[in-house]
Amino acid sequence: MPYANQPTVQISQIEANSTVLFDEFISHRIGLIPLTSDDVVDRMQYSRDCTCEDFCPDCSVEFTMDVKCQDDVTRHVTSADLISSNPKIVPVTSRNKEEGSEYDDTDDILIVKLRKGQEVKVKAFARKGFAKEHANTTQITLYATQHTPNLRNDQAPFDPTGFPNKYFYNVESCGSMKPENIVFSALARLKEKLSNLQTQLSHEIQSDAEE
Structure with a gap:
């Protein structure tokens, strides 16, 4: 469904990284983590349509991750360590696990492993997009x-x-949206595009007639 909308992490700022993985690898892994978006995605603006200069709550969601291993045991950094500024947009494995939910036994997504003394500190921003523009926004x-x-x-x-x-x-x-909502969202987006095309075509025909 290339027209269905979903927020995904698109910008990652690595503030500290002493792990065995380089910055781009960690950013890529974070960017592939699916985020819940059923209830809020339609209220988010596309960054290209927003009037802010960089990031704002209307077009983006901020995530932070600050983990340091203090013990001799390997510390697994997972999607559960990503802290969202919006409680409705979180990694799919971090949603409230209600009794009988299909996500009860879902493991958190591994990002990197830390040994004693290693740390990773990240600030990331999720923006709304759709899979026709980039595959990481597919649901x-x-x-x-x-x-x-x-x-x-x-x-x-x-x-x-x-x-x-x-x-x-x-x-x-993938858990970010319910399957039925994905289909309805894609149909609504496709309908909007066709309507815009029809309007633009009518304007061009009218302009040619006036000339």
Whole structure:
């Protein structure tokens, strides 16, 4: 669903890093962590449409991570160590684990391992985007379509010359949004783009007629 919106970490500022991984590697790993966005993504502005000079609560969410290993035991730095300025936009593994939730047994996402004396301190900003612009903003891990030819039952052999009249969609979310919300968000975005195209085309036709 390339038109569905989702905030992802796009800017990472590494303030301290004495780990075995270089700064770009850590930034890349943080940028791939899916964030919850069901309830707030539609209220966020795109950074290109925002009037702020850099970052603001209207177009971005700030994350901080400050971890230092003080013991002889290896310290695992995970998505749980990413602290969000907005409690509604957090790593998918950090959401409230309600009883009976499908995320009860989900492990936090490993970012880096620290030995005694090593530390990592990061300030990061998540912005809204969609997968057509960059793949790290996609919300789905599996997307498939299948059609059923006209006047045939679902178990019939595939007929390449048949006319499809029914489509089956299989959407598996990475956890940032519910599958149904991903589909509705993508359809709304596509509808908006088509409406803008129709409006622009009408203006051009009117302009040509006046000339």
